[in-house]
Amino acid sequence: MLVGAGDHQHLVARHALVAGENVGRYAEPGDVPDVAGSVGVRPGDGGEDARHAFQGKPWPGPVRAPATIIDVNPTPAQLVAHLAATGRRPAALVGDWFGHAAVVAVDCAPRPVTGRGGSAFSLDDGPPSPTSTTPDDSAEAWTFGWLPYSGTAFSAETRDVLFYDAAAEDAGPAAGAWSVAPGASPELAVALPALLADAAASALPEDPVIAWDDGDRAAHERGVLDCLDAIRAGDVYQACLSTRFHGTVTPPHVVADAVTAASSSTAADSPAPNPTVYAAAGWWARRVAEHSPVRGAFLAGIDGDGRDIVVASLSPEEFLVRDGDTVRESPIKGTVPLSADPAELAASRKDVAENIMIVDLVRHDLGQVAVTGGVRVTDLLAVRPAPGVWHLVSEVTATLPERLAHADLIDACFPPASVTGTPKIRAAELISEWEPVARGVHCGGVGAAVGGRLELNVAIRTAEFRGPAPLLDDADAADEGAGAPITVDVGVGGGITIDSDPADEWDEILAKAAPLIGPDLLGRRAPLQ
Structure with missing residues (x-):
């Protein structure tokens, strides 16, 4: 596994398990591997050395002789869950982002952004730096965040970012490589072996118990x-109509007990897990492991009132992918359940028109x-x-x-075309007007x-x-608030055209919601009485 940070750029680091110890070996390129230094990372007391380094304390770890190397590589979902369990607020992008299978900021708490929404990713509201062929070539800070359809944008800057690159498909999910x-x-590079070893040894948090409502089918x-009336009247040609499902993580004391258990299993000097971040990480990590979203994301922010807000995304759709002077959008329109024949989708007049x-x-x-003449349709109607x-x-x-400027590009295209209409x-x-609750x-x-x-x-x-x-x-206020729920x-949503049928559209809603809320949703197909 290659890592690099500051003066440690392109440092080579690997891990070994020797007599019950996690041993991380590192060497500068060109060094003879047999005489490379190795850093001992003991579970319990020894493993604390790397954690101290990560927290800005000096590295006191022993130097040992080289050992047989066994890679210890947690999946991105494991790493995010472990970071949440140790009191951090990770920001993670998984699937296909910036040329990597995952991009993870170790501790990054987006906060509300003032000004126009697009400035969340151009904090100085100025033009971006010149084109880089790969983000690995740039030592600039990363900005993680989100732009809501309605509400306030959030973002935060950080430099402590890890990349994950998957190995060959037949090599197994833990055969990839992490890099800094x-x-x-530099502290992150030093702490990385212990961080990865601890994450790989940690089980994913339990999926939180969430009591969901049934959604508002009638509305x-x-x-x-x-919408069909508006199409017939010529107001619109199509529109994306959404509904909301509301849930409560229940009962609150179960989350508190899980957080207490997570705290007792981590280092004594690690911060206690945040209940909201911990519950969201368990929910997200398990679904990422099951569904492998192409554009998954996890960000744990803090709103202007100090309230925790976590965005946990399993999105299959990219909005904007920019590299310097080129940009790509890949809109999704047209959906059938995974159990259906995909050829039906390609042949659907309604979905193709949409x-x-x-x-x-x-x-x-x-x-x-x-630039004039610079827009091209490079792929049309692919079934994925x-x-x-x-x-x-x-x-x-x-x-x-x-x-x-990124802000100018975002402002021209936001909100995404596929979730609005024409x-x-x-x-x-x-x-x-049609949706009773803001998105x-x-x-x-x-x-x-x-x-x-x-x-x-x-x-x-x-x-x-x-x-x-x-x-x-x-x-008294603290006692009253201790039982307050975490809400989800x-x-x-789905696109509505003149060929849409209300009952069929609700079935599509349930098919899309099932991976997030539960497959029992698919049983709720009986027509309204």
Whole structure:
């Protein structure tokens, strides 16, 4: 596994298990491997050395003779869960991001951003740095965050970032390699062997018990009928209509007990896990392991009132993928359950029409900032799998003017075309009338930027976990707040065209929601009485 940070760039680090000890060996390129230094990382007391280094304390670890090497590589889901269990707020992008299978910030707490939403990824609201062919070549800070469809954007900067690159498909899920981003602190490189060993040895947190409502089917079907009326009247050609499922992590003391157990199993000097972050990490990590989302994301922020808010995304859809003067959008429109024949989707007049209309809208959005003649449709109507469903996906690329600010690109294209409708402005106006609850993060964008690169997903198949309001110093208030629940919201939507049927649209909602909420949703298909 290659790691690099500061003066430790391109340091080679591996792990071994010797007589019950985790031993991390490191060597500068060109050193003779047999005389490379090795850092002992003992479970319990010895393993604390690396943790001290990570927390900015000097590295007191012993130097040992080389040993037989056995790689210890946790999956990204394991690492995120372990970081949450040790009191950190990881930011993670998993699937296909910036040329890696995962990009993980070890401790990064996005906070509300003032000003226009796109500035969340251009904090100085100026042009990005010149193009980098890969983010590994840049030591610039990373910005992680999200842009909600409705509400306030969140972001945070960090340099302590790890990359994960998967091995060959037949090599197993733990055969990949972790590396440290240029610009990360030297302490992170030193602490990495112990961090990875601890994460690999840790079980995923239990899936939190969440009591979900059934969603508002009646309101959704009324919205579909209203949308059909608007299409017949010529107000819109299609629109994306969403519904919300609300849940409560229950009972609260179960989460508290799990957090206590996690605290007792980690180092004594590690911060206690945050209950909201810990519950969300367990929910997300288990679903990432099961569904392998292409554009998954996990960010644990703090709102302006000090309340925890975690965005846990299993999105299959990319919004903007920018590398310098080139950008790509890959809108999804058209869905059937994974159990269906995907050929049905490719042959569906309704889904094909829906997709092509959104492709035209994406071309328009990108054309507002692209160089003249720089917009191209590079893939049209491809059928691709996603958690629980098949999707119809197209791809549009554009060439951008030199040094166009990320904020200007985002503002031209946001909200994503696939979650609004055509024409976009009128569709958005009507959506706000048809949907009884604001979307929040759902249908916004989640991702990161570094230098001239920007990657955002479309925040579908995404859950918002919110912790209780911060407790007051007053003992009675603290006792009252101790039982306050962690709430969860999941938005799910679908495109409505003139061929849409309200009952079929609700079935599509359930198919999309099942991987997030549970397969029992698929049994709730009986028509409304």
